[in-house]
Amino acid sequence: MTAKTLMIQGTTSDAGKSTLVTALCRWLVKQDYSVAPFKPQNMALNSAVTADGGEIGRAQAVQAQACNLPPHIDMNPVLLKPNSDTGAQVIIHGKAIANMDARFYHDYKQTAMTAVLESHARLMQQYDVVIVEGAGSPAEINLRDRDIANMGFAEAVDCPVILVADIDRGGVFAHLVGTLDLLSASEQQRVKGFVINRFRGDISLLQSGLDWLEQRTGKPVLGVLPYLHGLHLEAEDAINITQVEKAENVLNVIVPVMPRISNHTDLDPLRLHPNVNLQFIGPDSPIPPADLIILPGSKHVSADLQWLEQQGWPAAIQKHLRYGGKLLGICGGFQMLGQQIDDPTGVEGLPGTCKKGLGLLDMHTTLHAEKQLRQNQGQLLFNNAAISGYEIHAGVSEGKALLRPLLQLSHGPDGAISEDQLIVGTYLHGLFEQKTSCDALLQWAGLNNVSSPDYHALREADIERLAEMVEQHMDTTALLTILKAANG
Structure with missing residues (x-):
C-alpha cells in the first residue's frame, strides 16, 4: 500500500x-x-x-x-x-x-x-x-x-x-x-x-x-x-515513582525533585533495580538519610540551585558527606557542584548573571547558547567499566577538579572525582542503563556483590x-x- x-x-x-x-x-x-x-x-x-x-x-x-x-x-x-x-x-x-x-x-x-x-x-x-x-x-x-x-x-x-x-x-x-x-x-x-x-x-x-x-x-x-x-515506558515528563520489589540488601538513594528537573529518566534503571531503594524528595519534604544523593539534570540550573538552598539541601549534603555518604551530580547537577555558574549571554536568565554553586568541586561553569549534543561511549576511569550515554548541555566547565575526570569518552575526558572520592560528577546522561557502568557506580556508592538487571532487555x-x-x-x-x- x-x-x-x-x-x-x-x-x-x-x-x-x-x-x-x-x-x-x-x-x-x-x-x-x-x-x-x-x-x-x-x-x-x-x-x-x-x-x-x-x-x-x-x-x-x-x-x-x-x-x-x-x-x-x-x-x-x-x-x-x-x-x-x-x-x-x-x-x-x-x-x-x-x-x-x-x-x-x-x-x-x-x-x-x-x-x-x-x-x-x-x-x-x-x-x-x-x-x-x-x-x-x-x-x-x-x-x-x-x-x-x-x-x-x-x-x-x-x-x-x-x-x-x-x-x-x-x-x-x-x-x-x-x-x-x-x-x-x-x-x-x-x-x-x-x-x-x-x-x-x-x-x-x-x-x-x-x-x-x-x-x-x-x-x-x-x-x-x-x-x-x-x-x-520512559515518561515524557511526569516522574514515575513505581518501584519493583526490593531485595533485603538495598542501597538508599535520594533525589531532589527540583522545579526544572530534566532527564530524570536517567534514574529509571535505579527505580527498577531490586537492590536500590530510590526516593524522590519533593518540596517541603524531610530529607532522609541515604547512602547516595543524586543531583539530576536541570533546565534552569541557577533557579534550581536557589530552590535547593530554600529547601535546606546544602546543609543536608554537607552532613551527608561528613558521615561518608556519596554524592553524584549529572549534567546540571554536575554544574551545581562547582564554585559558580556564569551566564554572560542570558541563556537561563538576565545576561551577565552569576550564581554561586555548592562549592564542592574546584570548578566553574560558563553557559553558552550553543548546546553540546552527542551520543558517547567510553570507560569509567576508577575501574575501566564500559559506559555509554548521551550529552545535552549548554555549559562548559573548567577548573582543577576536571584534572581528576570520572570518564574517558570518545571525545575526551569528562566529569570529575573529588580527592576523597565521595563526590563524582559528569555531563553524561544514561550512565545507569548499561549493566557494567551501573554495577560499577553502585559499588562505588557502597553496594556490594551487585548484579544489575539488563535495562535494555527490560524495556x-x-x-x-x-x-x-x-x-x-x-x-x-x-x-x-x-x-x-x-x-x-
Whole structure:
C-alpha cells in the first residue's frame, strides 16, 4: 500500500497516547510494515540525542526502538523545553533556536508548522506507515487557533484519528463524548474510533457503557486495553515513582525533585533495580538519610540551585558527606557542584548573571547558547567499566577538579572525582542503563556483590507486552481497515 498516516489523540494528558503509539508501532512492525513514530510538537524536559546530534522527546526515542529504528530528528520536529512558568526553549529539527514566552510562540506556530510538515513528508517517503502522537487534548479551545499538535496537523495532512481515554482516572465516557462534542464537524468525522486505556475488572460490566458510547457517537470502540501492572515506558515528563520489589540488601538513594528537573529518566534503571531503594524528595519534604544523593539534570540550573538552598539541601549534603555518604551530580547537577555558574549571554536568565554553586568541586561553569549534543561511549576511569550515554548541555566547565575526570569518552575526558572520592560528577546522561557502568557506580556508592538487571532487555520486553496487548485487546481488522483507507 502507499504510505499512510494514523494519528492517536487523547482526551487528556497522560491518557495513554505515548503507550498506544508505542504499542501500534511494534505491532505493525510484527505485521511486516515499515513504521516510523511522529510527534509534531512535544513539550517535555526528558529528551534524547539522535545519532546526527539532534534533540527530540524521550518518548519518541522509545517509539523508535519499537520500530527497530534509531531515533531521528524528523520523529519530533518541534520540542518545547519549559524554563519558566510562561516560557520555553524552542527546538526545531533538533536544534535550539530561541527562548520564547507563550504568546510569542503562539505567533511563531505558523513557522513551526512548516518544519512539522517537512518532517512528516520525509517520513512518508521512507516508511509504509507513520503513527502520530498528539499532545494534550484536541478539545483545548484556547489552543485551537494555529494548532500544530492535534487536529490542526490532522486536518493539514488529512489523516484519520483514534481517540484514547484513561478509564482508571474515572469519567471515561464524559471525556470521550465531551471531547468529540467540542470538535468541529470535519474533525468529528476524522475520528474513526475510540480506545479505552488502563481498564481493570470484569469487562462484561463495562459492556453496557460501550454499547451506549457507540450508539451515542456513531463511533466504534476499537479496544479496551488492560491495566498492565509493572509496565515501564520512559515518561515524557511526569516522574514515575513505581518501584519493583526490593531485595533485603538495598542501597538508599535520594533525589531532589527540583522545579526544572530534566532527564530524570536517567534514574529509571535505579527505580527498577531490586537492590536500590530510590526516593524522590519533593518540596517541603524531610530529607532522609541515604547512602547516595543524586543531583539530576536541570533546565534552569541557577533557579534550581536557589530552590535547593530554600529547601535546606546544602546543609543536608554537607552532613551527608561528613558521615561518608556519596554524592553524584549529572549534567546540571554536575554544574551545581562547582564554585559558580556564569551566564554572560542570558541563556537561563538576565545576561551577565552569576550564581554561586555548592562549592564542592574546584570548578566553574560558563553557559553558552550553543548546546553540546552527542551520543558517547567510553570507560569509567576508577575501574575501566564500559559506559555509554548521551550529552545535552549548554555549559562548559573548567577548573582543577576536571584534572581528576570520572570518564574517558570518545571525545575526551569528562566529569570529575573529588580527592576523597565521595563526590563524582559528569555531563553524561544514561550512565545507569548499561549493566557494567551501573554495577560499577553502585559499588562505588557502597553496594556490594551487585548484579544489575539488563535495562535494555527490560524495556524491550515491555514493548513486546504492548504489541501483544494490541493483538489480544484491539479490533486489529478494523484498525487495518482504517489505516488502509487513510489518505495520508
